[in-house]
Amino acid sequence: MLAPLDPTPSLRMPTPADSRLPNPRSIAFIGGGNMARSLIGALIRGGARAGSIAVAEPNAELRDALARDFGVAVHDAARTAAQGADVLVLAVKPQVLKTVCTDLAKVAAASRPLVISIAAGIRIEQLRAWFDTDLPIVRAMPNTPALIGAGATGLIANDSTSAEQRAQAEAILGAAGRTVWIEREELMDTVTALSGSGPAYFFLLVEALEEAAVAQGLPREAARALATQTCLGAGRMLVEDGESPARLRERVTSPGGTTAAALDAFAAGDLRGLVAAAVDAATRRGRELSEQYS
Ligand SMILES: NC(=O)C1=CN([C@@H]2O[C@H](COP(=O)(O)OP(=O)(O)OC[C@H]3O[C@@H](n4cnc5c(N)ncnc54)[C@H](O)[C@@H]3O)[C@@H](O)[C@H]2O)C=CC1
Numbered sequence: 001m002l003a004p005l006d007p008t009p010s011l012r013m014p015t016p017a018d019s020r021l022p023n024p025r026s027i028a029f030i031g032g033g034n035m036a037r038s039l040i041g042a043l044i045r046g047g048a049r050a051g052s053i054a055v056a057e058p059n060a061e062l063r064d065a066l067a068r069d070f071g072v073a074v075h076d077a078a079r080t081a082a083q084g085a086d087v088l089v090l091a092v093k094p095q096v097l098k099t100v101c102t103d104l105a106k107v108a109a110a111s112r113p114l115v116i117s118i119a120a121g122i123r124i125e126q127l128r129a130w131f132d133t134d135l136p137i138v139r140a141m142p143n144t145p146a147l148i149g150a151g152a153t154g155l156i157a158n159d160s161t162s163a164e165q166r167a168q169a170e171a172i173l174g175a176a177g178r179t180v181w182i183e184r185e186e187l188m189d190t191v192t193a194l195s196g197s198g199p200a201y202f203f204l205l206v207e208a209l210e211e212a213a214v215a216q217g218l219p220r221e222a223a224r225a226l227a228t229q230t231c232l233g234a235g236r237m238l239v240e241d242g243e244s245p246a247r248l249r250e251r252v253t254s255p256g257g258t259t260a261a262a263l264d265a266f267a268a269g270d271l272r273g274l275v276a277a278a279v280d281a282a283t284r285r286g287r288e289l290s291e292q293y294s
């Protein structure tokens with residue numbers, strides 16, 4: 001596994017003291033799949049007490065792995081895990097979220113937890129209607145690099161969320177990387193299309209680079225190592241150098257040189273237009289998801 005990036009003002013790893021600051025007494029994760037596991041791992045590494053975290057996960061293998069790897073309390077039913085929790089993190093697929101919320105409505109009405117949903121496309125108003133009560137709700141869109149503490153998360157809160165609860169949400173998601181607050185909820189679909197799905201775009205680019213080099217005769221292992229390390233190097237420069245992406249690109253591009261030849265080929269294929277179309281498709285899919293499950 002990669003070591004966390006060097007701390008920078010813009011992408012600083014939270015210290016154990018940070019995660020203790022807003023101090024939720026207990027967090028219940030509803031759903032213990034990929035994203036929950038990434039967030040739980042980040043919280044534990046950041047100094048959260050395993051005893052303050054409960055997880056509801058119907059899959060016994062995933063449940064056992066979470067208990068073994070992180071020492072958190074595991075349950076097969078959402079209601080048992082959610083009982084008395086200060087914070088509920090909804091980490092199930094959008095398709096099952098309505099059932100989960102209606103199932104938890106009574107427990108939530110009694111203890112009024114901060115609800116954090118990471119489900120793609122599902123609106124705060126839909127969550128409020130499914131819980132059938134006015135709860136503090138934060139909608140968050142993290143991404144899979146959360147697994148190594150290099151996540152990027154967009155956040156938005158409803159008016160019932162106090163400043164302390166906003167800080168709690170920021171500390172929980174911030175344990176896994178960088179957080180950015182969004183002011184208008186419709187832009188969460190853009191965040192999902194940009195950073196939620198975004199890691200897949202970079203993986204695809206690395207796959208394509210590897211294939212292109214293999215097609216020219218480079219051994220696959222060498223092609224993958226060089227493409228992967230180039231992606232890491234470019235990513236770290238973007239975070240650590242402080243220069244704009246355009247300036248960093250210009251620094252690589254000698255006039256009349258090899259990079260200029262490649263960039264001309266990208267422009268001829270309208271790479272920017274293609275990226276805009278891809279982000280647009282993901283944004284529209286986020287909207288469709290919310291309409292589908294309302
Ligand atoms: N995978 C990604 O890159 C990202 C995913 N998301 C969102 O995170 C959410 C979870 O995604 P993943 O972790 O990738 O999915 P996942 O499928 O790995 O995890 C969901 C888990 O929920 C469990 N589950 C199903 N019904 C349940 C119930 N009634 N109570 C408790 N648990 C239940 C499933 O057994 C599964 O393990 C989704 O809503 C997705 O939109 C958000 C950002 C990025």
Ligand SMILES: O=C(O)[C@@H]1CCC=N1
Pocket residue numbers: 120192196197
């Ligand atoms: O593909 C998806 O729907 C989820 C949301 C963002 C990343 N994965």
